[in-house]
Amino acid sequence: MDQRRGCLQEIVLGVGGWRLLRKLGFRPEVCHLNEGHAAFAVLERARTFMEETGQPFEVALAATRAGNLFTTHTAVPAGFDRFPSELVTKYFRTLRRSELKISLLDLLSLGRENPNDENEQFNMAYLALHGSGAVNGVSRLHGEVSRDLFQSFFPRWPREEVPVGHVTNGVHVPSWDSSEADQLWDKVCGEDRWMGLPRAKATEHMRGVSDSEIWQLRSNARAQLVHFSRRRLARQLASSGAPAAEVDQAARILDHRRLDARVCAPLRNLQTTDSTAARS
Numbered sequence: 001m002d003q004r005r006g007c008l009q010e011i012v013l014g015v016g017g018w019r020l021l022r023k024l025g026f027r028p029e030v031c032h033l034n035e036g037h038a039a040f041a042v043l044e045r046a047r048t049f050m051e052e053t054g055q056p057f058e059v060a061l062a063a064t065r066a067g068n069l070f071t072t073h074t075a076v077p078a079g080f081d082r083f084p085s086e087l088v089t090k091y092f093r094t095l096r097r098s099e100l101k102i103s104l105l106d107l108l109s110l111g112r113e114n115p116n117d118e119n120e121q122f123n124m125a126y127l128a129l130h131g132s133g134a135v136n137g138v139s140r141l142h143g144e145v146s147r148d149l150f151q152s153f154f155p156r157w158p159r160e161e162v163p164v165g166h167v168t169n170g171v172h173v174p175s176w177d178s179s180e181a182d183q184l185w186d187k188v189c190g191e192d193r194w195m196g197l198p199r200a201k202a203t204e205h206m207r208g209v210s211d212s213e214i215w216q217l218r219s220n221a222r223a224q225l226v227h228f229s230r231r232r233l234a235r236q237l238a239s240s241g242a243p244a245a246e247v248d249q250a251a252r253i254l255d256h257r258r259l260d261a262r263v264c265a266p267l268r269n270l271q272t273t274d275s276t277a278a279r280s
Contacts, residue, residue, distance in 0.1 A: 007083045010124065011091055014040025022048065033070045033132060036081055036124030042068060042110075042131030043092075047099050057102045061131065070132035071167070072125060075145050082121040113152055129153060136165040180220055184213065226254045 018041045021028060033039055042061075045068070049060040074080055085108055092100075096107050109115035110130045111122035129135060129150060137143035143166030147159055154162045173194050177185070185193060189205040234250040 003083055004087060006081065007087045007091065010037055010081065011040055014038045014042070015044040015095075017041060018044040018048070029067055031068045033068060033128045035071065035073050036128045039070075039124045039128035039131065042127055043095070043100065046131075047095070050099070050101075057100050057106075065131055066133040068128075068132040070125075070128040070135045071138065072128075072135065072146055072149075072164075073138055073142075074125065074149075075142060077149060080123050080125040082123050085118070085120075085122055088122045126153075134165070135163065136167050138167065138169045140166050140168065142166060178221060178224075180217060184209070184217055229254060 014037075017038060018031075031041055031045060033041065042064075045064045046057060046060040049055065049064050050057060053060070055063070088108065088111070089104060092107060096102060096104065100107070105115065108122060111124065111127045112120045113123070113126060114120055135146070135150070137146040143164055146164045146166075147162040150164055151157075151159055151162055157163075174182070185206070188209055189202055193202055193205075230251050230253060233253065234247050237247045237250055
């Protein structure tokens with residue numbers, strides 16, 4: 001995707017998305033910027049505040065910042081969306097002049113690490129950072145990485161105190177685990193295990209499961225994956241007009257028993273080594 005199209009898409013997402021919510025009658029108090037793709041919503045939210053209150057952009061940005069939350073998912077600087085300053089200048093010319101009423105430098109500074117560097121591209125993560133009252137990564141380790149990435153915006157802060165927190169991603173377990181796994185954890189922890197059972201208690205119950213039960217669960221899951229892969233491949237081959245013999249061959253690809261044997265071999269070797277070391 002070329003940068004022009006990408007920039008336009010993110011304008012539609014951020015500016016257009018916020019205007020759509022307003023048009024539908026919604027007045028959200030919190031705007032969650034999940035990655036920087038929708039960060040132009042920062043500008044549109046400030047513009048709306050200016051329109052309603054008559055306050056200048058600086059006041060509007062400060063007032064709306066508290067209601068914006070930025071969650072970054074990117075662990076390397078190259079992963080942030082960037083656009084040439086010329087594109088931002090072009091597409092925000094009318095909005096900047098007639099409604100935001102700020103200078104071009106003020107606008108571009110919101111997406112730059114060094115406001116005076118004319119060669120620096122407009123970084124959507126930096127815009128989200130400048131326009132949000134709270135920032136978080138998606139795991140403890142990612143929070144640490146993100147504090148390094150955004151350290152330059154807080155030059156007098158110790159790295160560990162850079163205001164980027166973390167909220168570890170989770171899953172909806174009943175949708176995530178298999179029926180067989182669900183039955184096992186029901187038996188071990190009870191049917192309501194995901195609805196209030198203390199973590200320490202759940203961990204204690206899970207540690208009580210025998211190795212043989214865990215291994216059987218794993219082996220069955222591997223077998224189901226192999227069978228699913230075979231059926232999926234056979235359907236794809238058939239739909240693409242492959243010869244019948246090739247479709248039939250799909251039923252014999254992979255072998256979960258051999259795959260399990262590969263995993264078991266190092267474990268057996270490790271056990272033998274440990275036993276030898278113990279005897280010596």
